[in-house]
Amino acid sequence: DTAVSQTPKYLVTQMGNDKSIKCEQNLGHDTMYWYKQDSKKFLKIMFSYNNKELIINETVPNRFSPKSPDKAHLNLHINSLELGDSAVYFCASSQDDGGGTEAFFGQGTRLTVV
Amino acid sequence: GDSVTQMEGPVTLSEEAFLTINCTYTATGYPSLFWYVQYPGEGLQLLLKATKADDKGSNKGFEATYRKETTSFHLEKGSVQVSDSAVYFCALGSGGSYIPTFGRGTSLIVHP
Numbered sequence: 001d002t003a004v005s006q007t008p009k010y011l012v013t014q015m016g017n018d019k020s021i022k023c024e025q026n027l028g029h030d031t032m033y034w035y036k037q038d039s040k041k042f043l044k045i046m047f048s049y050n051n052k053e054l055i056i057n058e059t060v061p062n063r064f065s066p067k068s069p070d071k072a073h074l075n076l077h078i079n080s081l082e083l084g085d086s087a088v089y090f091c092a093s094s095q096d097d098g099g100g101t102e103a104f105f106g107q108g109t110r111l112t113v114v
Numbered sequence: 115g116d117s118v119t120q121m122e123g124p125v126t127l128s129e130e131a132f133l134t135i136n137c138t139y140t141a142t143g144y145p146s147l148f149w150y151v152q153y154p155g156e157g158l159q160l161l162l163k164a165t166k167a168d169d170k171g172s173n174k175g176f177e178a179t180y181r182k183e184t185t186s187f188h189l190e191k192g193s194v195q196v197s198d199s200a201v202y203f204c205a206l207g208s209g210g211s212y213i214p215t216f217g218r219g220t221s222l223i224v225h226p
Contacts, residue, residue, distance in 0.1 A: 004157075033213070033214075040218075041152070041201050041218070041219040041221065042218050042219065043158075043203070043216045043219070045213055048213045055213065090157055090158070092157075092158075094214070101146075101207065102148060102160040102163060102207075103158075103160075103205075103214050104160075105150075105157035105158045105159065106157050107156060107157045108155075108156070108157050
């Protein structure tokens with residue numbers, strides 16, 4: 001069974017569209033994350049969320065919004081897509097114990113905005 | 115705030131060469147330290163970790179020792195293989211925040 005799964009793996013869309021990326025984890029973890037990886041492989045935290053709080057990286061445009069229907073899911077919704085949103089987006093999860101445990105990553109979603 | 119600095123790549127080596135990828139960190143308290151590996155087209159996966167000073171993490175021939183005095187966690191392997199070609203990320207997890215902090219990643223290219 002895949003621990004952290006995200007869909008779709010590839011997403012090609014036009015500027016101005018709204019899209020969602022889904023993420024599910026079956027590890028029973030408390031905390032989930034979304035990261036953006038640019039072409040130079042730099043990982044930028046976008047959101048972290050557990051059943052207590054949502055932490056938003058203040059540099060993330062408000063066109064991006066996380067939606068968590070339950071503890072096992074954290075979806076990423078993006079409004080009015082722009083060319084600069086093209087990147088690989090990774091979902092991850094970990095147990096909320098103060099940061100000492102590893103994060104488990106999904107396979108990534110390569111978003112291309114044309 | 116917490117931060118991780120790792121050497122810039124790409125690091126290019128011949129098969130069976132010795133590998134070192136440097137990583138230093140800044141953190142409050144006593145963080146856990148991690149190395150993750152990202153193979154082409156895949157997500158990150160944990161390679162090894164160390165949770166306290168002087169601990170050595172090891173996996174698949176890779177090693178790293180948690181050095182509190184030099185705030186370092188350098189990754190080493192005695193003999194690299196072509197299959198080790200990937201991007202390597204140093205990271206820390208701190209008690210002050212449950213959000214992992216990642217370095218910028220170091221690309222390793224191993225030639226036959």
